[in-house]
Amino acid sequence: MIAFASEEERGCRMATRAAYGPALTELSAEGAPVVAVDADLTGSTTIAKFAASSEENARRVFNVGIAEQNMTDVAAGLALTGKVAFTGSFAVFGCGRAYDQIRNTVCYAGLDVKICPTHAGISVGPDGGTHQMLEDIALMRALPGMRVLVPADHAAARAAIKLAARTSGPVYVRMGRAAVPCVYAQDVELEIGRAYVLREGADVTLIACGVEIEEALKAADVLAAEGVSAEVVDAFSVKPLDAGTILASVGKTGCAVVAEEHSIIGGLGDAVSHLLAAEHPVPCECVGVQDRFGKSGAFEELMSAFGLDAQALAAAARRVQERKLSS
Amino acid sequence: MDIKDLEMRALDVREDIISMISGAGSGHPGGSLSCADILCALYLGGIMDVSPDAAADPARDRFVLSKGHAAPALYAVLAHAGFFPREELKTLRKLGSRLQGHPDMRLTPGVDASTGSLGQGLSIACGMALGLRLDGNPASVFALLGDGECQEGQVWEAAMYAAHQGLDGMVAIVDHNGLQIDGAVTEVCSPESIAEKFRAFGWDVHEVDGHDVAALMKVLADAKAARTGRPQAVIAETVKGKGVSFMEGNAGWHGKAPDAEQTASALAEIRSARAERSCA
Numbered sequence: 001m002i003a004f005a006s007e008e009e010r011g012c013r014m015a016t017r018a019a020y021g022p023a024l025t026e027l028s029a030e031g032a033p034v035v036a037v038d039a040d041l042t043g044s045t046t047i048a049k050f051a052a053s054s055e056e057n058a059r060r061v062f063n064v065g066i067a068e069q070n071m072t073d074v075a076a077g078l079a080l081t082g083k084v085a086f087t088g089s090f091a092v093f094g095c096g097r098a099y100d101q102i103r104n105t106v107c108y109a110g111l112d113v114k115i116c117p118t119h120a121g122i123s124v125g126p127d128g129g130t131h132q133m134l135e136d137i138a139l140m141r142a143l144p145g146m147r148v149l150v151p152a153d154h155a156a157a158r159a160a161i162k163l164a165a166r167t168s169g170p171v172y173v174r175m176g177r178a179a180v181p182c183v184y185a186q187d188v189e190l191e192i193g194r195a196y197v198l199r200e201g202a203d204v205t206l207i208a209c210g211v212e213i214e215e216a217l218k219a220a221d222v223l224a225a226e227g228v229s230a231e232v233v234d235a236f237s238v239k240p241l242d243a244g245t246i247l248a249s250v251g252k253t254g255c256a257v258v259a260e261e262h263s264i265i266g267g268l269g270d271a272v273s274h275l276l277a278a279e280h281p282v283p284c285e286c287v288g289v290q291d292r293f294g295k296s297g298a299f300e301e302l303m304s305a306f307g308l309d310a311q312a313l314a315a316a317a318r319r320v321q322e323r324k325l326s327s
Numbered sequence: 328m329d330i331k332d333l334e335m336r337a338l339d340v341r342e343d344i345i346s347m348i349s350g351a352g353s354g355h356p357g358g359s360l361s362c363a364d365i366l367c368a369l370y371l372g373g374i375m376d377v378s379p380d381a382a383a384d385p386a387r388d389r390f391v392l393s394k395g396h397a398a399p400a401l402y403a404v405l406a407h408a409g410f411f412p413r414e415e416l417k418t419l420r421k422l423g424s425r426l427q428g429h430p431d432m433r434l435t436p437g438v439d440a441s442t443g444s445l446g447q448g449l450s451i452a453c454g455m456a457l458g459l460r461l462d463g464n465p466a467s468v469f470a471l472l473g474d475g476e477c478q479e480g481q482v483w484e485a486a487m488y489a490a491h492q493g494l495d496g497m498v499a500i501v502d503h504n505g506l507q508i509d510g511a512v513t514e515v516c517s518p519e520s521i522a523e524k525f526r527a528f529g530w531d532v533h534e535v536d537g538h539d540v541a542a543l544m545k546v547l548a549d550a551k552a553a554r555t556g557r558p559q560a561v562i563a564e565t566v567k568g569k570g571v572s573f574m575e576g577n578a579g580w581h582g583k584a585p586d587a588e589q590t591a592s593a594l595a596e597i598r599s600a601r602a603e604r605s606c607a
Contacts (some may be wrong), residue, residue: 035455035461062457062492070484075455078488080440082385085454101481104444105451109432302576 002196003185005155013179016157016210017118020088021049021160023318025099025202027084032165035060035083039068044177045118068093072113077112084165090124091117091133091174093112099139106170107143114164115140116173121261122294122302123178123211132294138266140172140237147171147192148239150260150268152213155184156236160325163192165278176261178299180214183234195242198247201231204317204324205249205256209235209268212259212287215303216308223317230252232316238268246272247280255283255320261303283323287318328371330541331604336407337367338601342594343403344415349590351420354428357580359400361504361537361565362471366404368543369469374551376466379409382436388466388551391440393448394502396472400468402435404428410437416543422564438589445485446479449499453489456497456558460568467551471500475507477518489558490529497558497565498550499525501538504567525560537563552588570597 015193024047027034042048044086051061062078064071068089075085087094094117095102106113113273117136124132140148147167151157157175164171171192183198190196198213199220208216213234220230231249235241235258256276258269269286276284303309328336340363348354375388392401393444399419406413411425418424425434429443440451452470459466471554476482478520491495509515518524522532531553535546550559567575567581573595576586585593 035458059461063336064484065491067481067484067488069447069481070453070488073447073450073481073485074454074457074488077440077456078458080389080451080455081458081464083461100444100481101447103452105441105447109441236437 003186003188005182009182009186014154015177015179016154017149018046018177019154019157019161020116020118021046021178023158024050024086025053025057027058027162027165033083034086034165035062035078036086036088037062037064037071037078039064039071039089039093041089047088056083057078059268068098068165069101072098073105076105076111076112076285077106079113084112086116088116090131091120094130095136095139095172096133103143108167110145114166114170116161116175118175119153119177120174120236121176121211121262122289122306123176123299125177125299125302126296128292128296134263134264134289135266136174137238137260137262137268138289146167146239149192149236150174150209150229150238151209151236152234153180153183155182155186155188156190159190160236163190167192174210175209178211183213190236193209193237193240193242195233195245196237197231197245198234199232201229201253202300203229203253204321205231205233205253206259206313206317207233207235207246207256208237208259210292211261212308215240215308215310215313216259219313219317222310222314228317228321231266235268235272236297238271241271241275242281246275250276250280250282256322257285257287257313257316257320259287259308261308262288264290285320287313289315328373330544333367333372333540334604335601336371337364338597338604340367340400340403340407342597343587343598344399344552345547345571345590345593347399347403347416347419348584350417353420354399354583354584355396355582356585357506357567357574357594358394358473358502358504360569360571360574361567362397362502363400363545363569364538364540365471365500365502366400368540368547369405370408372388372544374544374547376468379437382410387465389439391448391452391467391470393470394445394476395442398428398430400428401438408437416557422476423452425551445476446481449482449485452487452497456494457492459496465496467496467498469498469500471502474501474503474505474518474521475512477501477521478516485530486525486530493556494558495554495556498547498561499558500561500563502565503562504565506567506581508578508581510578522562530560531555531557533559533561535563536563537565538569570600572596
C-alpha cells in the first residue's frame with residue numbers, strides 16, 4: 001500500500017528539484033557508486049548540496065561548465081567505468097541540446113546514465129519560452145530502452161531518483177522549479193511501471209503526471225461539488241506505462257482526461273490515447289500545451305494562460321463525460 | 328612484435344579493410360586506411376594493455392574510436408588481436424552481424440564504447456579517465472579523432488575540460504589526413520592549426536608521421552607514460568586511403584566501396600607491398 005502525505009504535510013509546498021542533491025547524498029551513503037555531472041547550475045539543480053555533504057561526495061561531482069553535450073558524454077564515460085552517472089540542467093539543455101549524445105552514446109549502448117533535468121515545462125516561469133522545455137517527454141519516450149519518470153511532488157522525486165539509480169540503464173527523471181504540494185509521504189517508495197490511484201471515483205478518470213497532479217486533484221474537488229465522481233491516477237511512470245491500472249480505472253469510469261505540463265504531441269496524452277485506442281476505446285481528451293512555445297509569466301498565470309489549470313481539466317472532464325453519456 | 332612484423336600486420340589489416348568494405352558494398356575505406364598503422368601500434372604493437380582473455384578487466388587500457396566510421400580498421404585490428412575470428416570480418420554491415428556499420432560495444436568483443444555520431448568520443452574518454460582516476464586505477468584511455476571531426480564544437484568542450492581536470496591518463500590521437508566528405512578539411516571549414524589549438528587548451532602535443540610505425544610506437548609510448556598533469560594529444564600526419572594508390576589523397580574514397588575491379592587492383596597493390604616488404 002502506498003503511503004500518502006498527512007493532512008499537515010499536504011499543506012507544505014516543495015519543488016521536485018529540491019530532492020535531487022539530497023537523494024544522491026542518500027544513495028551515496030547506501031554505497032551506490034553515484035557521480036553527478038553538472039553544467040554550471042550546481043546551485044539550481046541542488047547538486048551543490050550533494051557536493052557539500054562530504055569530501056568524498058565532493059570528489060564525485062564534476063562541473064563541466066556551460067557544456068551540456070560534454071556533460072552527457074562525460075557521464076557516459078563515467079558509466080563505462082562502473083559509475084551510476086547523473087546529469088542535471090534545464091531540460092531544454094540537458095535533454096534538448098544533448099539529444100544526440102543521449103541517443104547515440106547513452107541509449108544506444110544502454111549506459112547507466114540518469115538524465116535528471118531539474119527545470120522542465122512552463123513552471124520554469126519568467127525565463128520564458130527559450131527555457132521552458134515542452135517536448136522532452138516526447139523525445140525521451142521515443143528512445144529505445146529509455147525509462148521516463150515524471151514525479152508529482154518532492155517525495156515522489158526522491159523516490160524516482162533512487163529508482164533511477166537502482167534501475168540498470170538510462171532513465172529520465174523530469175523535475176521542476178515550482179513548489180508543489182506534497183501528495184506522498186516523505187519516505188514513499190515507488191515502482192517503475194506502476195501508476196498510483198490517488199483518489200477513487202466512478203464517473204471519469206483523470207490521468208496526470210508532474211505538476212498536473214495538483215490540478216487534477218483540484219479538478220476532482222470542483223467536479224465533486226457538481227456531483228461528478230472523478231478518479232485521479234498518477235501516471236508518474238510515463239514509460240513504461242502501467243496499462244493495468246489505467247485500463248482498470250477507465251474500464252470502471254468509461255471516460256478519461258489525460259493532463260501534462262508538456263506539448264500535447266508525444267507525451268503522456270499520446271501514450272494513454274495509444275493504449276486506450278488499442279485496448280479500450282472510450283471518450284478521452286488530452287490537456288497539454290497546444291503545439292506552441294511557452295512565454296514569460298508567473299507559474300500560476302501560465303498554467304491558466306496555457307489551459308493547464310484545474311478549471312481546464314474540469315471542463316475537459318465534463319466534455320468526455322457528456323460524450324460518454326450521449327453515446 | 329618487432330617493427331617489421333608490425334608493418335606486415337598493418338598490410339594484412341589494409342587487405343582486410345578493402346575486402347570487408349568491398350564485400351559489404353559500402354563503408355569508409357579512406358579514413359580506415361589512414362588510421363590502420365595507428366590502430367596496429369595501439370593493439371598489436373603493445374601500446375595498449377589489453378587482451379581478449381581479459382576483455383572486461385577493469386585494469387585494461389581503454390580505446391574510443393571517436394571517428395566511428397573507421398570501424399573496419401578497428402574490427403580488423405581486433406580480429407588480429409584475437410578478440411574474434413578473422414573470418415567474421417566478412418559479415419561487416421550485414422544483417423545479424425556483430426560488426427555494425429559503426430562500433431557497437433554491446434555486440435563486438437573488444438569495443439569499449441559505441442560511437443558513430445562525430446564529436447563525442449573525446450568526452451566519453453574524458454569521463455572514462457575521470458572514473459578511473461576516482462578509483463585510483465592507473466589505466467590509460469586513448470581516443471582517435473578525425474581532423475574533419477575537429478569541426479564539431481563538442482571536441483573543444485572536452486579538450487577544455489580534460490585540461491582543466493589535468494587528465495594526464497588520456498591520449499587523444501588525431502588522424503590528420505586532411506580530407507573530409509566534401510573535400511579538403513582546410514577548404515570546407517579549417518580547424519587548423521589543430522596542434523596549436525590543443526596546445527592553447529593546455530594539452531601536451533606530439534606530432535608524428537602516422538604511417539611510420541617505429542615513430543608511432545615511440546610517440547604513443549611517450550604520450551602514455553607522460554603523466555605531466557596535462558592530457559596528451561598526438562597529431563598523426565596521415566594520408567587518406569594510404570596503401571591503395573588510386574584512393575590516396577582522394578576525398579571521393581571517404582565513404583564508397585570499391586567495385587570488383589578496383590578491389591582486385593587494391594588487393595594486388597597491398598600484396599605486392601607485402602612481398603616487397605618481406606624481402607627487405
